[in-house]
Amino acid sequence: MTGRRVAALAAAFVSVAASAGLAIVAPAAAAPGCEVDYAVPSQWQNGFTAAVSVTNLGERVDGWRLTWTWPSGQQVTQAWNATVTSSGAEATASNAGYNAVIEPNAKVSFGFNGSWSGTNTAPRSFALNGVTCTGEPGPSPTTTTTTTTTTTTTGNPVPGDAMAQVEAMQPGWNLGNTLDSTGSDETSWSNPRVTEALLDNVKAQGFKSIRIPITWGQHQGSDHVIEAAYLNRVKEVVGWALADGFQVMINIHHDSWQWISAMPSNRTGVLTRYNAIWTQLATAFRDSPGRLVFESVNEPQFTGSSGDAQNAQLLHELNASFRDIVRRSGGNNASRLLVLPTLHTSSEQARLDELATSIRGFNDPNLVATFHYYGYWPFSVNVAGGTRYDATAQKDLTDSFDRVYNTFVARGVPVVLGEYGLLGFDRHTGTIEQGEKLKFFEHLGYYARTKKITTMLWDNGQHLGRTSFQWSDPELAAQIRSSWSTRSGTASTDQVFSARSGAVSAKTITLNTNGTTFSGLRQGTTELVRGSDYTVSGDQLTLTAPAMTRLSGSRAYGTNAVLTAHFSAGVPWRINLVTHDTPVLASATGTTSSFSIPTTFRGDLLATMEAKYADGSNAGPHNWTSFKEFDRAFAPNYTTGATTLTPEFFAEVNDNARVTLTFHYWSGATVTYHVTRSGSSVSGSP
Structure with missing residues (x-):
């Protein structure tokens, strides 16, 4: 994972917002008979809504794909209860994770919005898993081909040693930005050389597996040797990790975008080089213990391909070649766990189905599926108003993990979440608000456990110090460790704001007990008194006005007191009591490469910023939203008292156009400010 992933996920988010889904390479078992009801309950100029129901008139269907041809060139723009895509005149709808099964004589429904021009003629024919829906029962199951039987047999392997070994890998940690650097040395990306002491300390933190990303391309000669x-250096580090008792995963890492991505135009050259690497690695590690695991390639991607079908075929070819090379090399490689990724290590259903098809075909009990998860993208980088780990962000996580579980784990294929984290939280303190960040990691650890997914934290040096062996954010480390075995209580916020310009009053927040029981409130080691200092009614925790007055002291701007809410399990929830007033912004001049707004924050903290032109349209980068990306377009500096607008922001602001900025603060306050760019000069005023 590098900064390149931010752009990739941004593109993916915009793509999903603009389209209904992605195609699946191969369907599940076919249905002998089916009936489709297609209706258009509403239609408007160039747009319409369609409702589709599919009745299974044959045997049980586990995983479905409905296909049809548009007679009038319609296109799908948004869908629900299914993943729907159009390619030319061909359209495909595939099941969501929760409606994959259609029992005999049962019905499944989905809907979508579409666009049309000229006429909006309904499709004339539908096919379910390749079988045309005639409204009549199909032939008896005894007349179906052996293809269905074979798919069922190989698609549901019985859990065995692979599942147990992957479970034993929980939890895992990534040695990021080190041996995977694209420079000449493992220190090229500012991390020190790996030491035995580092690995010892990682082990002491409770991690049971370590993923060692490795980039090979700059260390190959013209003959690919x-x-x-x-x-030898890689073997040394792997040896240290194995000696420490780790389960160890090694891979081909940033080569994926450096040269493997050129496979559509250079298939032979890429495959030859890829095979050369794995042939050498298989030989070098043939006799290593089974605790060493191979991952075929990190975040595979292809440039200039013809689309989903070619992408799936190319990745299948890489995974197949990787597996064949390793298995043929003998020794412990004959049964070593091999980890295979989805395209882009995505958890989209179409990508999962592509990998599931490959794994079924390999019929190898020692294969593991892998994906990566960096959160709901607007929340992960704080753009488009994604300031909170809200219901939308939570659903993105649960939907992703549900899809992975239903596609693989439930069918006996173990899964490793090879990387997880948030893309923006280590860039700038405040990009992702601390409490919202902690809620994300608490929920992720819990939900991964319920879905039997082994997790491997991405750490490029931003978490555990490589020489200090100290966590940069101990609160986060405690939350992650706790999530491996239990849940922790949280709350609607970790910040309680009181305006200094007004009288002190009682404050109420909502507790999220997450299955635990609230047990008390403390300031340091002092237990606050229930009834006089605070009250609890259901999930509402109220700090009384007398307690707020006492705890706020002289009411200096900023955090006046820190409380901790304690629960029957997990780690306590920190609550900052903050005194504030609305921030004050002053006029400023500068350039597009250097512009800062003098800001007296008065105890408040910046959550996000909107940017609009006078006509109400969105200004600046990501112009599909008025809310700009924290740290990429703007950033607060609480020490110097300034709010910076970046060159990246002004690069996409119209010349001589007045932009209205609205700064949103965590207290709930908003402040409006105006900037005008004239060439490279910028002026601003409240």
């Missing part, structure tokens, strides 16, 4: 010194 890996430099002996580099391979």
Whole structure:
């Protein structure tokens, strides 16, 4: 994972917002008979809503794909209860994770919005898993081909040693931005050389597995032979990790975008080089213990392909070649766990189905599926108003993990979440608000456990110090560790604001007990008194006015007191009592490369910023939303008292156009400010 992933996820989010889904390479078992009801309950100029129901008139269907041809060139723009895509005149709808099964004589329904031009003629024919829906029962199951039987047999392997070994890998940690650097040395991306002491300390934190990302391309000669010194260094680090008792995963990492991505135009060259790497690695590690795991390629991607079908085929070819090379090399490689990724390590259903099809075909009990998860993108980078880990962000996580579980784990294929985190939270303190960040990690750890998914934290040096062996955010580390075994209570906020310009009053927040029981409120080691200092009614925790007055002291701007809510399990929830007033912004001049707004924050904290032109349209980058990306377009500096607008922001602001900025603060306050760019000059005023 590098900064490149931010752009990739941004593109993916915009793509999903603009389209209904992605195609699946192969359907599940076909249905002998089916009936489709297609209706258009509403239609408007160039747009319409369609409602579709599919009745299964044959045997049980586990995983479905409905296909049809548009007679009038319609296109799907948005869908629900299914993943729907159009390619030319061809359209495909595939099941969501929760409605994959259609029992005999049962019905499944979905809907979508579409666009049309000229006429909006209904489709004339539908096919369910390749069988045309005639409204009549199909032939008896005894007349179906052996293809269905074979797919059922190989698609549901019985859980065995692979599942147990992957479970034993929980929890895992990534040695990021080190051996995967694209420079000449493992220190090229500012991390120190790996030491045995580092691995010992990672082990002491409770991690049971370690993923060692490795980039090979810059360490290969013209004949694709890996430099002996580099391979020996990798073997040394792997050896240390194995000696520490870790389960260890190694891979081909940033080569994925450096040269493997060129496979559509250079299939032979890429495959030859890829095979050369795995042939050498299979030989070098053939006799290593089974606790060493191979991952075929990190975040596979292809540039200039013809689309989903070619992407799926190319990735299948890489995974197949990888598996064949390793298995043929003998030794412990004959049964070593091999980890196979989805395209982009995505958890979209179409990508999962593509990998599931490959794994079924390999019929190998020692294969593992992998994906990555960096959260709901607007929340992960704080753009488009995604300031909170709200219901939308939570649903993105649960939907992703449900899809992975239903596609793989429930069918006996173990899964490793090879990387997880948030994309923006280590860029700038405040990009992702601390409490919202903690809620994300608490929920992720819990939900991964319920879905039997092994997790591997992405750490490029931003978490555990490589020489200090200290966590940069101990509160986060405690939350992550707790999530491995239990839930923790949280709350609607970790900040309680009181305006200094007004009288002190009682404050109420909502407790999220997450299955625990609230047990008390403390300031340090002092227990606050229930009834006089606070009250609890259902999930509402209220701090009384006398307690707020006492705890706020002289009411200096900023945090006046820190409380902790305690629960029957997990880690306590910190609550900051903050005194504030509405921030004050002053006039400023500068340039597009250097512009800062003098800001007296008065105890408040910046949550996000909107940017609009006078006509109400969105200004600046990501112009599909008025809310700009924290730290990429703007950033507060509480020490110097300034709010910076970045060159990246002004690069996409119209010349001589007045932009109205609305700054949103965590207290709920908003402040309006105006900036005008004239060439490279910028002026601003409240």
